[in-house]
Amino acid sequence: MAEPSIQSRLGLAPGTPPLVSLRGVGKVFPGVIANADVDLDVFPGEIHALLGENGAGKSTLMNILTGIYQPDEGEIIVGGRAVSFASPVDAIAAGIGMVHQHFKLVRAFTVAENIHLGWSETPRRISRAALEARTAELSSRLGLAVNPAARVAELSTGEQQRVEILRVLARKARVLILDEPTAVLTPAEARELFAALRAFVAEGNAVIFISHKLDEVLEIAHRVTILRQGRKVATDWTEACTEKSLAQQMVGREIVLSDMRGTDIGRIGAPVLALEGVSLMSEGVTLLKNVSLELRAGEILGIAGVAGNGQRELTQVMTGLAVPTTGRVWLEGADVTRAGARRIAAQGVGHIPEDRLHAGMAPALSITDNAVLREYAKPPLSLGPLFRPWRATRLAREIAAAAEVMVPSFEMPARNLSGGNQQRLVARREMRIASKVLVAAYPSRGLDVGAINTMMRYFTELRDAGVAVVLVSEELEELLTLADRIAVMFHGEIMGVVPAEGADIEAIGLMMGGRHAA
């Protein structure tokens, strides 16, 4: 047990306190536990990586640390004292600053103006030349090269990021939080950034580095904290980690959810939906590349992959929202490549879209209007051209009851419902029409564990009723629990399709990173 202390491994004097500590921090949003009981220590001279899947609670935790949210439980300790930040202004005054993934710069302003915007040390009256001189001085002192007179809109993404970092450092931050900073950088820019970060921590400061790129975490960070479902899984020295070990901890060391896969082999029936050599190009970018998939009645096909690798386009092609550039889509032997969303839905294909507020609902309209989006044109809601609102309300009641959503008023705009309730309503609405296929994109995103279980139960019910379900998810655990087969996508391509039973998580992880199935 004579393990050297963290301080000594970082080359600090024994007993050096952390720059910032979180103790038992928890945050609950309606229906969602964003963080629970998270401890985190960040020492001077340390680059500390924060690793986790989307929705694991990384951003919420950092928003708490920078005063955007207030924790429901636990405390933040800076310099040995518990502090509470009412806003990011308080956090930066305590030396904690964050560079967000989406830059918060005024594009029409110059670099110098952006650096000085909203800063208490900006002189009340100052000439443009003096402002630029101050900026140039800061830039050389902090070792971040920027052109003070340039307009932000004219800068490359890497340069804009440098302005953001300079903005934070100029306010004397000692803890710099970076949210997926390399996502927008070229490899050369990323190397420059890493060099700047190393120089920054060498002066006794600290960096919290949010990422889900494993290689990068191993390269830059001293220690790494892994979050899963809002909780801290572990904090480890990166020397002791491998990409495999990190991936395992990120998706779950062991799969604890009960196996929901069907057991009856004979239930899987005839092919229902098939994609044949489907490619999709848009403005010169290949979104889907030669995708062939066959979906059979009574099976759940999982689609794994890091978000943004063509999953959205795949669901759009399957539901008629996008017409493939090449290739064909077959529904029960009929060519529906160009049939369009209405005809495909009418033939029994339901669709729970990825972004329900923008694609699956009209949030400003009433719950009734939203609930009947799939069935408004059919009797009894419509007779010929006539629409009968009272029948619509009756159907909306039915759907809300089946979805177990309490609706105080069906005239209320749908945006007043919580995200989880919106998702349940959409899911129930789509299940009603999904007599052959249900395409569900990230159905559990943003839901708490209970709501996720309900959603999964819906899918198994459909599967057992002989419907083919396509389940797009980033949660491998979810796919392994539920799916019969898992297809892995990378850059618009299917890297391989593996049976979920006995699937090798590492092999899937490698395919998610772009390696073809062995």
Added chain:
Amino acid sequence: MSYRLQRLPVAKPSVAFAARIASVVLALLTAGLVLKLVGMEPLALAGRVLKSTFGSSFGLEDLALLFTPLLYCGLAVAVALRIGAWNIGAEGQFNLGAFAAAGIALFVPGPDWAQLPAMAVTGALAGAAWILVPTLARAYAGVSELITTLLLNFVALLLVYWVSTGPWLDPSGHALATTARLPVSVPEFWGIVHWGLPVAVILAVGLAAVFAFTRWGYEVRIGGSNPGAARYAGMPVRRHLIAVMLLSGAIAGLGGMMEVAGTVGRLQGGISNNYGYLGIMVAVLARAAPLGTIATAFLMATILNGGIILQTQGLTTHTVLALTGLILLYAAIGDEAAKYRIVKLAKGA
């Protein structure tokens, strides 16, 4: 104890309605204050306006004649808003409707019974034609209809000025800047008030029914609120956009026909009298609800009529424009303010 503003996801309808009323009252108070500061007697003026508007059947008839074109233009703008389009060009479509209807009346002989329906149809078609190019540009090229419809107003306005002072000038020589009196007119049913008014009210009720009780109305509602969701449900969003915008232009065109053949009797420059622009106010204040436009068009007509009376008291027409502007400004502030509520905070929280 300290107080803090808390933002609500949506305004409560009762609060939003109260904010609307308050915005009108505040605008009137502001105008009154300014009048007081320049040495007028706002209360006496208000009394005179109310008395001459509502105190006699002549006043009410004048009011009705202002109300009619405002209702057509308000409905035109409101209908377009249903699909999420801003028709700033009701003014131009109104002019074109008047122009086309006058053309039929003056130069296409026909039996009396056929003349008025022909004028109404032509007026509506002319209004639709005037918004056709902005509609197609928006539907197929994503060009903002705000600018295109606005700019076409000036073309339409000048076209009417030109024909009424040039080629179509009254040949009798009595009038300097109008066409001859149209041989047919929309019949009157009360004093000088013609059937254009009931037709407009029926139109408003009909439109409200269409939006509430037809499949098409439901699809327009979804398409206007979230085109993404409409596409997801397989609705023909573009086709609905085109149909609704053309309908909007047609309503404004019909308004122009009623104005030239009912109220004015001749085609003359400036016949639209800013009704198209005021129609935007009417529609916005009614939140694009067809039945609501009946009430807001009435309010706007009262203000406009008040302005005419104020002119006889030495105030300029700009007073009315300023007053309508104030109402819109306060209504916008009220809409935003209705989304907040004041909460008490315990000290130190």
